[in-house]
Amino acid sequence: MLEIKNLNIEFHDHLVPETVVHDLNLSVEQGEIVGLVGESGSGKSMTALAVAGLLRRHDMKKTGQILFEGQNLLECGRSELRKLQGSEISMIFQEPMTSLNPVRRIGWQVEEALKLHTELGKEERRARALEVLSQVELQDPERVYRAYPHELSGGMRQRVMIAAAIVCRPKLLIADEPTTALDVTIQAQIVRLLQKINRESRVAVLFISHDLSLVRQLCSRVAVMQNGYLVEAGNTEDIFRNPGEEYTRQLIAAIPKIERGGKEGNAT
Numbered sequence: 001m002l003e004i005k006n007l008n009i010e011f012h013d014h015l016v017p018e019t020v021v022h023d024l025n026l027s028v029e030q031g032e033i034v035g036l037v038g039e040s041g042s043g044k045s046m047t048a049l050a051v052a053g054l055l056r057r058h059d060m061k062k063t064g065q066i067l068f069e070g071q072n073l074l075e076c077g078r079s080e081l082r083k084l085q086g087s088e089i090s091m092i093f094q095e096p097m098t099s100l101n102p103v104r105r106i107g108w109q110v111e112e113a114l115k116l117h118t119e120l121g122k123e124e125r126r127a128r129a130l131e132v133l134s135q136v137e138l139q140d141p142e143r144v145y146r147a148y149p150h151e152l153s154g155g156m157r158q159r160v161m162i163a164a165a166i167v168c169r170p171k172l173l174i175a176d177e178p179t180t181a182l183d184v185t186i187q188a189q190i191v192r193l194l195q196k197i198n199r200e201s202r203v204a205v206l207f208i209s210h211d212l213s214l215v216r217q218l219c220s221r222v223a224v225m226q227n228g229y230l231v232e233a234g235n236t237e238d239i240f241r242n243p244g245e246e247y248t249r250q251l252i253a254a255i256p257k258i259e260r261g262g263k264e265g266n267a268t
């Protein structure tokens with residue numbers, strides 16, 4: 001469904017061009033959850049933003065291909081891209097407060113994509129918004145529908161973001177550190193929610209995280225980036241049990257033992 005081929009991303013905003021993603025190859029199949037990990041600055045967000053069509057600055061150069069159902073997103077016009085954004089490909093970010101509009105009620109914000117991408121009338125939009133608010137397991141969807149962002153907790157806001165992202169039933173959801181700003185209990189709930197949504201609606205997820213134990217729980221495959229290069233990719237369990245690269249080994253070794261599971265974790 002998504003096939004990234006030989007992707008290069010270069011910045012030209014300094015005297016010397018800087019390549020932040022080098023010759024990246026990565027694919028995501030329909031309904032699959034793929035993890036993207038690597039240290040800070042390794043190029044994960046740049047890759048995600050390029051796929052979501054949100055890296056369209058004039059001082060950047062992107063080469064290669066980002067094929068979404070066979071269509072190269074790097075060659076798409078602005079209006080074609082806008083048609084895909086929020087309907088076929090959606091993105092959720094780390095901090096929901098920056099993506100939610102503080103002066104609009106939640107219902108309005110969840111319905112926004114429906115207004116843009118569907119012919120649904122007012123009542124149908126409201127029904128779909130309430131449906132998706134309950135799908136993300138918000139108690140009392142009617143109340144949340146009428147609330148403003150500041151009236152909700154951080155965890156609830158992230159659920160709202162997920163609801164808004166899936167309201168048009170996208171085929172691909174890109175989640176860039178969706179749980180980093182939340183406490184551990186809420187993190188686990190959001191991960192379970194993404195799992196449930198993936199199962200229910202067969203949406204593929206590209207899950208970006210620093211948290212390798214979350215990635216191991218959630219993702220069937222994982223890709224590891226370092227300094228803009230993909231260093232390793234494959235089946236998550238294979239890579240966790242038997243990392244092929246020293247860099248991956250170090251990332252895994254950095255996970256607290258108790259979370260790592262397996263024999264070693266149990267022994268301590």
Ligand SMILES: Nc1ncnc2c1ncn2[C@@H]1O[C@H](COP(=O)(O)OP(=O)(O)OP(=O)(O)O)[C@@H](O)[C@H]1O
Pocket residue numbers: 011013018020038039040041042043044045046047
């Ligand atoms: N305007 C810019 N000009 C040049 N380089 C930039 C610019 N913006 C970002 N970068 C560089 O791009 C690289 C990749 O950044 P990116 O945000 O993709 O990393 P990341 O893997 O998402 O990190 P994190 O885990 O901290 O979110 C970084 O080294 C960053 O310094």
Ligand SMILES: [Mg+2]
Pocket residue numbers: 044045046176
């Ligand atoms: Mg990032």
